[in-house]
Amino acid sequence: MKKLYLWAQSLDNQSSDVIVEVKIDNCESLDEVDNDDLSDEDRSAIVSDIYKISGKKQNLGQEVSIRSRGEEFVIEAIPDEKDEINRSAPVVIYGKLDGESLTEDIDDLTKHISERIKKEVKSKLDRTLSQEAIETIKKGLKNVLEKKKDIRIFFLLFILIFFSLLLFLQTLK
Secondary structure: OOOOEEEEOOOOOOOOOEEEEEEOOOOOEEEEEEEHHHHHHHHHHHHHHHHHOOOOOOOOOEEEEEEEEEEEEEEEEEEOOOOOOOOOOOOOEEEEOOOHHHHHOHHHHHHHHHHHHHHHHHHHHOOOOOOHHHHHHHHHHHHHHHHHHHHHHHHHHHHHHHHHHHHHHHHHO
């Protein structure tokens, strides 16, 4: 996994939204970057990237939805906390996959990412996601990763068959 971002609206509806970058690599935690370290330009770019993900939104339960496009995904999860006027304020989780993510054990990777999400949402955003929401996020991530892995395997098989056919045709000449 390349990067994971957490974005939440301030509950007082006046303060700036909180955006946190969480680096995850090969099921190991790397340096965590605080919200203060992101420039306004970085924050704008992250929000812009999130809105570019136009895949079909799948509701995975009352608390969680997911959409993905290519190697990117966006998860919206409803925390226990409400804003000042008692409205739900979803936590947006935006991630970018890389090729290495697809070579790791998907169960281990999704477990690690979902645990990191729970921890970082609590420590950095001061929000609480239910255990049911965390399990739903884990299942949603697993589904996205499995689809990407299946597509990659299909593509590699296609290339293998194509080049095998080319070699076969070369031997007929």
